[in-house]
Amino acid sequence: MSEPRVRPDPAFAVLDLYESALPEVYGYLLSRCGNRTLAEELTSETFLGAVSACRKSAAPVSVAWLIGVARHKLADHWRRREREERGLRLVHESEPETVDPWDGELDAILAREVLGSLGAHHQAALTLRYVDGLGVPEVAAHLDRTVHATEALLVRARAAFRKAYQEKGEQ
Numbered sequence: 001m002s003e004p005r006v007r008p009d010p011a012f013a014v015l016d017l018y019e020s021a022l023p024e025v026y027g028y029l030l031s032r033c034g035n036r037t038l039a040e041e042l043t044s045e046t047f048l049g050a051v052s053a054c055r056k057s058a059a060p061v062s063v064a065w066l067i068g069v070a071r072h073k074l075a076d077h078w079r080r081r082e083r084e085e086r087g088l089r090l091v092h093e094s095e096p097e098t099v100d101p102w103d104g105e106l107d108a109i110l111a112r113e114v115l116g117s118l119g120a121h122h123q124a125a126l127t128l129r130y131v132d133g134l135g136v137p138e139v140a141a142h143l144d145r146t147v148h149a150t151e152a153l154l155v156r157a158r159a160a161f162r163k164a165y166q167e168k169g170e171q
Contacts, residue, residue, distance in 0.1 A: 009055070010054040010055060010058065011051040011054045011055055013054060013061040014047060014050045014051050014054055014061055014066075017061055017062070017063065017066070018047065020063070021063045021066050022043070022047075024063055024066075024067065025043050025046055025047075025063075025066050025067060025070050026039055026040070026043045028067050028070055028071075029042045029043055029046075029070055029073075029074060031131075032074060032127050032131060032132075033074065033077075034112055034115075034116050035116075038077070042070065042073050042074055042077060043070070045073045046066060046069050046070040046073050047066075049069050049072075049073060050065075050066055050069050053069070071128075071132065071142070072142070074124075074127075075124060075128070075142040075143065078120045078121070078123060078124035078143075079120075079124070079143065079144065081120035082119065082120040082121040082124070085119060085120060107169075110165065110168055110169060111165065113168065114161060114164045114165045114168055115127070115161065117164060118157065118160055118161060118164065119160075121143075121153060121157075122153070122156065122157035122160050122161070123157075124142075124143060125139060125143065125150065125153050125154050125157045126154070126157050126158070126161060128142055128143070129154060136150055136151055136154065139154070
């Protein structure tokens with residue numbers, strides 16, 4: 001009878017990368033959500049999710065892979081927040097209007113403040129599209145929407161951002 005062999009836990013690969021990847025993952029999340037507490041929570045969820053994923057399958061552990069996990073955790077957060085906000089109030093949105101892209105220069109601090117004041121669904125769509133530079137189909141996949149629904153969401157989100165930015169800029 002042979003002795004059972006002990007295989008190393010694949011999650012140790014995440015632990016080996018933890019110290020070097022932590023600042024990058026946290027920085028990625030903080031730059032997109034602008035809230036330290038939320039970024040810390042999402043960073044911990046990212047590493048916990050990475051450990052779980054490593055144990056389920058042989059995932060190629062790298063900083064880029066961890067950033068991808070972080071992007072999914074942030075999108076999940078925005079979806080949860082959107083559902084909570086939808087449950088608290090009745091949303092009356094007008095039909096999507098056609099808006100030409102806005103070519104004005106933005107004040108980065110004011111833009112971040114305005115983006116943070118928008119609803120979670122608008123914030124998620126604009127961040128994934130313009131901050132992360134994802135295409136509309138990729139944004140749709142992250143938000144679990146169709147491409148057409150995502151395009152309409154982006155039109156409404158840009159209009160809401162423009163209106164809020166101009167109002168705050170006038171103050």
